[in-house]
Amino acid sequence: MLQEAQAVAGGISGADIALAAKYIAAGLCMGIGSIGPALAEGIAAAHALDGMARQPEMQGALMRTMVLGQAISESTGIYSLLIAIVLLFVV
Amino acid sequence: MIKAIFEQLASSLTHLGEKQIVTLQLGSLQIQFDKAAMIMSWIVIGLLVLLALFLRRALLQDIEDKPNRVQAALDALIDLLQGQLTSSFSSERLGRQMFPFISTLFLFVLFSNWLGVVPGLSAPTQDLNITMGLALMVFVLSQVLAIRAKGMKKYWKGYLEPVPFLLPLNIIGELSRPLSHAFRLFGNILAGTILVTIVTAKFAPIVLPSVLNLIFGLFFGSIQAFVFAILAVAYINVAVES
Numbered sequence: 001m002l003q004e005a006q007a008v009a010g011g012i013s014g015a016d017i018a019l020a021a022k023y024i025a026a027g028l029c030m031g032i033g034s035i036g037p038a039l040a041e042g043i044a045a046a047h048a049l050d051g052m053a054r055q056p057e058m059q060g061a062l063m064r065t066m067v068l069g070q071a072i073s074e075s076t077g078i079y080s081l082l083i084a085i086v087l088l089f090v091v
Numbered sequence: 092m093i094k095a096i097f098e099q100l101a102s103s104l105t106h107l108g109e110k111q112i113v114t115l116q117l118g119s120l121q122i123q124f125d126k127a128a129m130i131m132s133w134i135v136i137g138l139l140v141l142l143a144l145f146l147r148r149a150l151l152q153d154i155e156d157k158p159n160r161v162q163a164a165l166d167a168l169i170d171l172l173q174g175q176l177t178s179s180f181s182s183e184r185l186g187r188q189m190f191p192f193i194s195t196l197f198l199f200v201l202f203s204n205w206l207g208v209v210p211g212l213s214a215p216t217q218d219l220n221i222t223m224g225l226a227l228m229v230f231v232l233s234q235v236l237a238i239r240a241k242g243m244k245k246y247w248k249g250y251l252e253p254v255p256f257l258l259p260l261n262i263i264g265e266l267s268r269p270l271s272h273a274f275r276l277f278g279n280i281l282a283g284t285i286l287v288t289i290v291t292a293k294f295a296p297i298v299l300p301s302v303l304n305l306i307f308g309l310f311f312g313s314i315q316a317f318v319f320a321i322l323a324v325a326y327i328n329v330a331v332e333s
Binding site: 074081 | 175179275282317321322
């Protein structure tokens, strides 16, 4: 048993570990990094809908402000995406 | 034949994100640029110039002529832009002054994003250099407008407010704007391209890509172009106001 494990471990080089770490890091980066923007965009949309239901005549202005706010809160998600892309394709 | 298509798709996957760098030597000056991004942005510019010439010719004709379909569509587009963009500026004068620039920015980004849907062509906005160029343009413009609106002394004093201790933070805050502006567009378009390419090459090369292209290329492309223009408006507003 121990010998088998040692044989398997002996076949793993440092480059393999680095490759695995790269993929795990990219996955974690996207997974954790997209929680924040997703929540933020949902909250922005919910409150904008609240406002639209209360004052339907304000729909245009609310829509524009909502899209702007969502785009800004999205940027952290975009940063984590860029880091994931750098991890996958560049590093 | 289907196998050949599959192989071509798989090879496009391995070349994802690769760039063909062309180097120009002008005297002592060395210029490097990405071939695809360069050609695609020239295609977009040519398309926009052709549309403008078409609209101009249509406008020069007799006023009694009924406008044809393309002209009517372009008129409606300009009306929509005027309504959406001019009203988001802090003052109407500024809106009138800045409308040509912001609408040009919007149209360029919109057509760039839509170009990625055409097979064989790629969106120039998936190159960071192009989006960074556009964002720097907005950055320089907003700084110049801020200096013009407030005067040199008040502009530099604005960096020391509310307390001089915050000077580095203010400078970083100012410089991070063009960065996030450029990265937002670039990241969105690149993510869409990568997703569509991976799904096409690995899972479903027949029906799903067209749907995904519709969502990522046309729908998200228009939204991102609108967001880019509105953010430019917001940065200019902030620069002129405070």
